[in-house]
Amino acid sequence: MIEKTPDLIMETRDLTIRFGGHVAVDHVNLLVEPFVLKSIIGPNGAGKTTLFNLMTGQYKPSEGRVLLKGNDITHLSAVQRTRLGMGRSFQLTNIFPVLTVLENVRVAIQSRKSIGLNFWRNYLHFPGLEEEAYSILEDVLLDKKWASPASSLTHGEQRKLEIAILLALEPEILFLDEPTAGMSQEEVPAILEILQRIKDAKDRTMLLVEHKMDMIMTLSDTIAVLQDGKLIAEGDPEEIRKNKAVQEAYLGGGARRG
């Protein structure tokens, strides 16, 4: 019997994974309150993406548990967790290249509404699907490109489209793994604006892994800091900025790993 912690949407208990002798995530207890934007930071190799993979089900932990709204989901697969409302974006762009931008989002909505197996009606005869897809594209500032094939978008636009596909699934928790990775400087503010909008809507919890410090400091409600797989600090941006251990980790980690 697991004792429930009230008012938490997600929680990890002593979450640990070992790859051979290397402990990538080491007894992490992460608490996620609903409707906040929580960032996970740390030097390269600290285990941020691995922690994401454990929480969303890509990896199975060696030890410890993952709880969603107090229910143990440790043994559920990634697809099952998606159905429970966990949406995950990846560091590498993952879209449907030949389909149009609108169709990328529409197919995702179709999955949420479970009408994918219908083969006798015209797909356009499901009113609202395209409109909904379009309004999500407006949210991620991609509405002008709705008719273009996804492969013709710039890298930054493809990342936006990925977020749009995620939003179409209406997840309660969004896991964003470096949404600005590989993006040019000019494209970053747009992503910032999109994330700010989702946050302002206050109907989703967001977990964010990012390297751009200024972005994290402006967006985050709370920040968790990982180093060598261990959670070394947690708090709001101001507390983290002042935290000695964090400063140490970043200076030391940066110097050690070059």
Place this chain on the structure above:
Amino acid sequence: MAGPTPVQIFHEEEKKRQYRSGTFFLKVGLLLLFLLVPVLFPAFKTIDLAMQIVLFAVLVASFDILLGYTGILSFGHGMFFGIGAYCVAFLIGKYGMPSYTNLALGFLIAAIVSAALALLISFLTLRVKTIFFAMITLAIAELAIILATKLTGFTGGEDGISLNTPGIFAVSFNMGDFMGLEITGRVFTYYFILFSCIALFLIMLRFTRSPLGRVLQAIRDNVQRAEALGYNTFLYQSISITFGCIMAALIGGLYAMWVGYVNPESSLGVLTIMLDVLLMVIIGGMGTLYGGIIGAAFLKITQTFLPDLQHLAMDLFPHAQLLHNVLERWLLLFGILFILVVIFFPKGVIGSVNEYLLQRKMAKPTISPSSFTPTPPGNRP
């Protein structure tokens, strides 16, 4: 939301243009042409050519559902075509009398057998990667030919089966003249097959434009992403394969009705049927469905008339020996034509024309000129 979105406006305009566009008139013209072939060109050679184009156009479309819409390369498609042909031949040729009931039963059995076999193959092989799926289906198709050849008692072996079509479809049936056209069993059979093929084509169009068809295209584009969206890709791929194979079997049955004869090579052959279908889908364009019409027309017309060029040249230039030598090897000319088509239409005729039209549409200032750059070639699987 205030006012219609650009998406809605786009669809409204599409609807308004629907019956005025060039493609619409092209489709109507094509339909009229095939409807009038027995009237305008009553010679058997032209009717047969038209029928072969129709049958293969729809067969290519059913293959395109697998290859162009789902991203599955199957070399077993010709086998399903052959299974359909054999089922009909069994029912009205070898094991039954030519009657309408037996004919209908033949098609029904063709559909059931092909569905069962397609499901079995997809359960056994779909978990493996595309290239292995292609190899396994090729092996099964070869096995089917060997079985059809060796099981002489059951299938008639190399000699095949001759069949007689019942009632108004019979070769001997003749109703006399009607407005200058001799109404024979051939004519009835032609129209029966033409309308059946149109119906099958419309069913396939609807299938690809359904929510399910859209998921298939998503799977073709990126299997992992589709799975991450919560789609059971294995189920969707199995449905696609089964649907495509049932279509192929039904078309095979129609083919048997038309030629009145089946044997392992002409109905099941990997080289005779499968290779033609592959060439046709490449020429017409993958993932277009209509591409099959162009591909089938190109292949069947060149195969019929290129050999004739030789006789024409002999009549016109009786002394140009070099020309005769070249034209005698008409397959060489066919190869050159094929290479030209692939060079000038890298995505097939329909695919490349569609791309050009889309580019032109996107270049219009109303939808913002910078918003489109062509898809890099080779993006389709």
